[in-house]
Amino acid sequence: MAREGGRARRRGQGELEGQVLGALREADGPVTAAWVRQRLGGDLAHTTVVTILTRLLAKDVVARERRGRSFVWTPTADVARLAALRMHRLLDGQRDREAVLASFVTALPPGDEQVLRALLDAADTGLPRSADTGEGRTED
Known part of the structure; x- marks a missing residue:
């Protein structure tokens, strides 16, 4: 969770999706969920980032491609x-x-x-x- 004034603050509905999509748009190419997590400050669980990416995939605003044993993600919308x-x-x-x-x-x-x-x-x-x-x- 994001921190505000030293205590955890709950993100607004859709805020995390926007942050994840924004991070993907800043990337030079396809990136892993771990890259996104690090870009957002690393305070999120890896599974949370993957869940958000999967939701964005269902909304057709990101694409994924298998690379090795994991996926890389790219934005398809802003x-x-x-x-x-x-x-x-x-x-x-x-x-x-x-x-x-x-x-x-x-x-x-x-x-x-x-x-x-x-x-x-x-x-x-x-x-x-x-x-x-x-x-x-x-x-x-």
Whole structure:
């Protein structure tokens, strides 16, 4: 567990998956679970790291390849994709999707609301859009 103020702190849901995926993305190529464990500070059990990697494999955000008696792991997506998968899973578990989406959108700060609007506009037109550059946007 992560330490905070000298005592163990429990990680938030999905936090460890994000950290593991982030470590994989920093690697120069395929790496072992032991490498990931060391990269994260070594305070996790090896089995915990393997469990997280296996969960990420099931979510199709990492790939594994047998190398000798163990596996090496590579990322197939970024942390943003993992967060989007979590959001989809949460939304899929709700009965009233419209109410959840409405609540989410109305709680967005103005900057995020504009990014979401631009992304939705780009999806409607089929044009590629980079949310931070305005690339691909057409004027009405």
